[in-house]
Amino acid sequence: MNILVTNDDGINAIGIRKLANELKRIGxxxxxxxxxxxxxxxxxxxxxxxxxINKVDNYANGIEAWNINGTPSDCVKIGIESLMKAKPDLVVSGINNGPNLGTDVIYSGTVSAAIEGGIHNIPSIAISVAGKKGELNYESATYYSCKIVNLITKYNNEQNKVFNVNFPSISPDNIKGIRVTELGIRRYSNQYEERKDPMGKSYYWLSGKLLEIQNKNESDVTAIENNYISITPLHFDLTNYQFIKKMQNWELDI
Amino acid sequence: MNILVTNDDGINAIGIRKLANELKRIGxxxxxxxxxxxxxxxxxxxxxxxxxINKVDNYANGIEAWNINGTPSDCVKIGIESLMKAKPDLVVSGINNGPNLGTDVIYSGTVSAAIEGGIHNIPSIAISVAGKKGELNYESATYYSCKIVNLITKYNNEQNKVFNVNFPSISPDNIKGIRVTELGIRRYSNQYEERKDPMGKSYYWLSGKLLEIQNKNESDVTAIENNYISITPLHFDLTNYQFIKKMQNWELDI
Structure with missing residues (x-):
């Protein structure tokens, strides 16, 4: 199995190195x-x-590596179309240093890299550790990454193209299990913080405090809160087909 | 009606000026x-x-305007949360100088701005002219923009949050009508062009030739080809609920 590994934290992040080394066991x-x-x-x-595009020598034993001055989607696109000798059988993006849960996935470079793989018709998985930056425990995400990839490869049969996987930031012993989830809801308060520069002019940082929201049992947010690994199957067709039916009654004469 | 107008071509683009001036008629x-x-x-x-954030003086008669060193999504987010006195009733993004059709919408700043409005629970519309850059005819998009906004406002009742509208790049007389559409398929060949810099080192431009693909009658691509205005209702829940049902059979023991 040819596996393209990417991320959005950059090639020097801990997460991608752990993931790449672990996935060598299966591809x-x-x-x-x-x-x-x-x-x-x-x-x-x-x-x-x-x-x-820069070839990285000695990234890790038995791994070819390139870094690119672009986005995660760029990396997957140019990787598939220009760099890799054979089309990959799988794209894995991560391990992201922080959660990619619920409504937030729409902003995620990690998930977008997996979606780019899906657009190229390649099964793709985004992997994240859902903990606080600076105090992340990558153990479970690393330890179970091959198992999750094998599980998806075994059952999926290329039917669904993109999976979003989050791991609790705890040791493997404390993981309760795996849950199939849907994207939950994440909301923030006071998103922009205004500061003054030395010249007295304002500038704005995106910050925002995560609000406590009661999420459904089926959500990825709840799974993580309860120490489960969450797997959410994603699609990337933004058409609202249900609503198209309702629009049949609209008078559209011009 | 309070309308927040944004785009991804930048505040000095022709399209946003035409749109903002036209929408003054209704809000x-x-x-x-x-x-x-x-x-x-x-x-x-x-x-x-x-x-x-810079306040733009004298942008146009009766229009408050700001420019921001950020993305279209930033503009909508900070606009709603910090800049506008009242929450807008509508976000309109455009008029984009070029198409936002089919699979391409996932890369679109114009459409993402509308989705950001939707995330804030505000009905939002992305408007684009589907023609070649440099030879675009904004007449129809400008002339019909208020009509489309009124149509969506009248029938939608805030049920669906995001609409993607494309106009053919032709004069209003030649418009055949309005079609409710789904996102079609757009594919490209030879996406990256390799060049050498004066030092002999390679660099890569994303280019790519649009492939001729037979699209469904119901698609936005086909509507535009036939000189219709396309309206596609969008959603932004990436969960593949259909596939969750299939995953019930997966053995998830760890």
Whole structure:
């Protein structure tokens, strides 16, 4: 199995190194990742400046690696279309240093990289550790990554293209199990913090405090709170087909 | 009606000026847009540098305007949360200089701005002219923008949050009508072009030729080809609920 590994924390992040080394057990791993942190890039792609691609020597034993001055989606796109000799059988994005849960996934570079794999018709998995930055425990995400990949590969039969997986930030012994979930709800308060620069001019930082929201039992947010690994199958067809039916009654004459 | 107008081509683009001036006929217009072109930014938001907000004096008669050194999603987010006195009743993003059709919408800053409005529970509309850059005819998009907004406002009753509207790049006389559509398929060949810099080192431009693909009659792509205005209702819940049912058979023991 040819596996393309990417992330949005940049090629030098701990998470991608752990993931790449672990996935060597089940496949041939190629790392193609941004040259720096590119989180919250959503599904951005680079059109207005050219991409530079650097081969990374000695990234890790038996792993070919490149870094790119682009977004996670750029990495997957150019990796599949130009860099890899054979089309990968699987794209894995992560291990992200922080959660990618609920409504937040729409902003996620990690998840967008997996969606880009899906657009290329390749089964793709985003993997994140749902804990606080700076005090993350990657053990479970690392330990179970091959198991999750094998599970999805075994049952999926390429039917669904993108899976979003979050791990609790705890040791493997404390993991309660795996839950199939739906994306929950995440909301923030006071999102922008205004500060003054030395010249007295305002600038604004996106910050925001996560609000406590009662999420459904079936949600990824609840699964993580209860020490379960969450697997959410994603799609990327934004058409609201249900609503199209309701629009049949609209008078559309011009 | 309070209308927040944004785009991804930047505040100085022709399209947003035409749109803002036209929408004054039906509401109070506030323009909050990127200070430069930010197309293909997908749903990126700015977390790693602070945002600067500049009030634009004399943008247009009766229109308050700000530019921001951020993405379209940033503009909508900070516009709603910090800049506008009252929460807008509607977000309109555009008029984009080029199509936002089919699978491409996932990369679109214009559409992402509308989705950000939807995330804030505000009905939102993305408007684009589906023609070649440099030879775009904004007449229909401008002339019909109020009609489309009124149509959606009248029938929608806030049920669906995001609509993606594309106009053919032709004069209003030649418009055949309005079609409710689904997102079609857009594919490209030879996406990356390799060039050498003066030092002999490679760099890569995203280019790619649009492939001719037979799209369904119901698609936005086909509607535009036949000189119809396309309206596609969008959602932004990426959970694949259908597939969750199939996953009930998966053995998830760890």
């Amino acid at each position: 041939s791993v190629t790392v193609i990742a941004p040259d720096r942190e590119r989180s919250a890039t959503g599904h951005a792609i680079t059109m207005h400046h050219p991409l530079r | 109070s217009v506030t323009v909050i847009a990127p200070d430069r072109e930010r197309s293909a930014t997908g749903h990126a938001i700015t977390m790693h540098h602070p945002l600067r």
